[in-house]
Amino acid sequence: MIVILLSCLIVYAAKPASTSCPLEITPNFVLVPFGGSISAVCKSLSSQSKGMGWESPVGAKGLVKGVSNLTLQIDSLQRWYVDPICFVNLNGSQCTKDLPVTVYKMPDNVSISLESHVGPLSEEQLFSVRCEVNQIAPIHHVSLELLNGNKRVDKIWFNDTDVKEPVSKLIRFLLLSKREYNGAQFHCEARIDLGPLGRLPETSSEPLELIVHYAPTFSQPTNETLTLQVGSQMSLDCSASGNPQPEYSWKTPYTSKVLTETQSVFNSSFKHPGTYECTAANSQGTITKRFTVTQAPRPRRTLALVLGLFVGLAVVLCILGYFFVTPQGTYSCKKQSYTPGSATSDPI
Structure with a gap:
């Protein structure tokens, strides 16, 4: 028994190690839609080839002697699992090479919807978007992506590696x-x-358009201080963005009533400086903005003009007094010089 075992070991050790199989398949892989065709050529690179063949559940070819290449032809592939194998018979041995085949199917459709929600969303609200892909294969090579326009929001890959037939998948994205x-x-x-x-x-x-309701926000700083120039007009801009569209109300320093305005710009005349309060409101919230309006001082040019007029008038009065006021304090257009206490006579 020991002698027999040693003899076997010696024979095995004397046999050279097998080299790689001298076969070349073109193309070396196949990507084909379900129902599509396959054409591949298996070529023997060995001069000792005695015959070749294809093992396959579809389009198989038995041993063909005296050839160095053999074509596998499948006109309409109706199987999801197909692994063709090319084989060649050499001197006393046979070697094989696989042709990887991936059978795919584009989805029937892809759909999107909001889950368990009807109507507009509110800001900062959790919601779920359902993405469903129907009858696609092979699923382990499929990615499903949620996009906002062209911007990716989220993406997942499926890992069902043992499934090659078409399947449908539903994914929920929480946002x-x-x-x-x-x-x-x-x-x-x-x-x-x-x-x-x-x-x-x-x-x-198909696209899913979202409607989100949110509270108003002002486009300008919350509070403003403005100066009303003399003789000019002013508008107060209370523009706010919000959904639904905000409604506006005003409180003014010259009335105790609340003025309801549909516009965001207040154009009423400003007869009274003071604080004007604007409120923008919708179903999601209310915000208030204050405008402090002050009266600008009169320009110095106007003051100088008024002072100049008074000074000019005073000078004119002084000149008139010098020439036309008598020593007795009366006004006369024929004022003459005289000596107090002396008599005067008129010519005869």
């Missing part, structure tokens, strides 16, 4: 609503990405 989402168009996008084999065109859902 927090923002005011920037108001009017935004979200969509889901499914893609088959086969790495070195290539990427297939994406399939997108």
